[in-house]
């Protein structure tokens with residue numbers, strides 16, 4: 001079916017299916033992995049706030065957006081504010097320094113998953129300090145696990161340095177884990193996703209070098225096509241969009257490119273839309 005829109009009534013069913021799959025994937029996880037209940041972040045980018053409200057009504061609390069402007073609008077939507085007081089927003093897109101203050105102003109901002117430099121961490125730290133809100137804001141550091149130039153995120157050495165910087169010099173930030181997007185379209189019949197393996201390895205190195213307990217460093221990896229696999233290999237945070245809210249449609253290809261450029265949506269994710277279109 002072309003461009004079938006997910007109606008509010010479908011969201012509950014789709015959400016329940018994903019939640020069930022997450023439970024089963026968790027039970028298949030190796031006993032060697034930290035015993036952490038994975039968190040589902042429902043990614044609503046390009047979808048109307050009404051669908052998020054519907055998911056909230058079905059018990060979903062964590063939501064992700066990757067455009068600052070779209071998050072600002074959704075988080076201050078009157079329905080969201082009145083019906084979803086306990087909503088927890090995750091920012092999962094590329095963050096530019098000039099957008100930090102705007103992002104920090106978002107009501108119910110819970111976590112920024114995409115810190116990719118010490119300078120950005122400093123800026124977020126300062127901005128959060130000024131807001132004088134909760135004591136600390138949760139942050140993850142984004143790792144470029146595929147080492148492709150087109151991707152945002154840090155290399156091996158930079159990851160350790162950035163985390164060390166956050167721990168030592170950003171008192172208003174709480175470092176909670178590592179995040180990756182990974183390459184698009186990896187074929188799981190080829191074996192475990194190498195991006196996920198790199199993130200797992202990176203966490204081990206980080207914990208060894210900075211003396212952190214493994215179970216205190218989360219892994220954010222896995223999207224609609226591979227969240228179950230991601231959980232099996234150690235994800236504690238999966239970001240699922242289209243499986244819950246339906247395929248994303250953009251007015252036209254040009255519009256999509258513009259959007260992805262301006263808003264900083266990683267090209268590989270904009271690419272997913274094209275790749276999955278019927």
Ligand SMILES: *Cc1c(COP(=O)(O)O)cnc(C)c1O
Nearest residue numbers: 043066092223224239240241242
């Ligand atoms: C859009 C997006 C997702 C969700 O992608 P789906 O394939 O729709 O599940 C996950 N992570 C990031 C960073 C995204 O931008």
